[in-house]
Amino acid sequence: xxxxxxxxxxxxxxxxxxxxxxxxxxxxxxxxxxxxxxxxxxxxxxxxxxxxxxxxxxxxxxxxxxxxxxxxxxxxxxxxxxxxxxxxxxxxxxxxxxxxxxxxxxxxxxxxxx
Amino acid sequence: xxxxxxxxxxxxxxxxxxxxxxxxxxxxxxxxxxxxxxxxxxxxxxxxxxxxxxxxxxxxxxxxxxxxxxxxxxxxxxxxxxxxxxxxxxxxxxxxxxxxxxxxxxxxxxxxxxx
Numbered sequence: 001x002x003x004x005x006x007x008x009x010x011x012x013x014x015x016x017x018x019x020x021x022x023x024x025x026x027x028x029x030x031x032x033x034x035x036x037x038x039x040x041x042x043x044x045x046x047x048x049x050x051x052x053x054x055x056x057x058x059x060x061x062x063x064x065x066x067x068x069x070x071x072x073x074x075x076x077x078x079x080x081x082x083x084x085x086x087x088x089x090x091x092x093x094x095x096x097x098x099x100x101x102x103x104x105x106x107x108x109x110x111x112x113x114x
Numbered sequence: 115x116x117x118x119x120x121x122x123x124x125x126x127x128x129x130x131x132x133x134x135x136x137x138x139x140x141x142x143x144x145x146x147x148x149x150x151x152x153x154x155x156x157x158x159x160x161x162x163x164x165x166x167x168x169x170x171x172x173x174x175x176x177x178x179x180x181x182x183x184x185x186x187x188x189x190x191x192x193x194x195x196x197x198x199x200x201x202x203x204x205x206x207x208x209x210x211x212x213x214x215x216x217x218x219x220x221x222x223x224x225x226x227x228x229x
Contacts, residue, residue: 033217042205043159043219056216091159101147101166101209103217105159 002026004106006092012112013082021077021109025094032075033103034067035091043091049075050098082113117141118206118220126226127196134181135191135223137206145211148189150180153203153222162204165189201227 005024013019025032034046045059049069060066064083069075079086089110093103119138127133139148150162165173165180173180181190193200206220 035219042221043207045217045219048216059216089157093159101149101164102161103149103159104161107158 004092004094004104006090006106006109008109009107010110010112012114015084015113016081018078018080019082019111021079021090021111023075023077023092023094023106025073025075025092026104027073028096029094029104030072030097031095031100032069033093033095034075034077035093036061036088037091037108038088046077046090079111082111084113087111087113116220117218118208120204120206120220120223122223123221124224124226126228128228129198130195133193133196133200133225135193135204135206135225137189137191137220139187139189139206139208141187141208141210143210143212147209147211148180148182149207149209149217150178150189150191151205151207151219152200153205155202159205163191196227198227198229201225 007022030051032049035043037043047054047067051072052069064080067077089108091108093105095103117140121136146167148165152160152162163173163175163178163180165182172182177194179192203222203224205222207217209217
């Protein structure tokens with residue numbers, strides 16, 4: 001079946017602009033995760049959804065970052081007033097539920113803020 | 115303090131040899147899970163293996179095994195009979211189940227398999 005998809009695959013934006021990143025999880029997966037990976041670094045946990053609710057938003061780097069998930073499916077990560085330090089690959093993953101240990105990752109969105 | 119520590123930023127191993135990638139973790143949560151992921155140069159993250167904190171036996175998946183030493187808080191990944199396609203970044207990660215399932219990743223180890 002279809003895997004996790006993310007769009008856009010690449011995004012170049014000017015500093016100060018808002019961007020919206022989209023994640024489409026595997027159908028039926030109730031848990032959804034967002035991560036950020038800066039060049040040559042490990043993954044930084046941003047936020048996790050179980051269904052439409054996010055029990056832990058503490059990973060979001062600043063109040064410029066927000067995420068939502070509607071209908072228990074698609075999620076969007078919004079970054080307002082982008083800064084150069086926001087440049088990274090943003091990865092989304094989904095799993096069957098919060099107890100499932102296997103996460104399936106999407107290909108990521110490479111964000112470049114100029 | 116770092117929750118996940120991978121002390122080997124890079125490793126070079128001869129093809130067909132076994133390789134051990136180190137991972138230590140820090141948690142006071144009695145219920146947690148440990149993961150290993152592979153990230154080839156293409157960028158995708160590939161799940162390799164999982165170990166639950168209450169699992170009595172070490173997890174194995176094909177050529178991958180997890181050497182779980184709970185008292186030492188160690189969860190090393192062992193790859194047997196390494197292949198050229200094993201060259202990639204490897205990340206150790208932990209999920210603390212009493213902390214809203216937040217998953218913390220280590221900084222990774224870049225493994226190079228030499229022909």
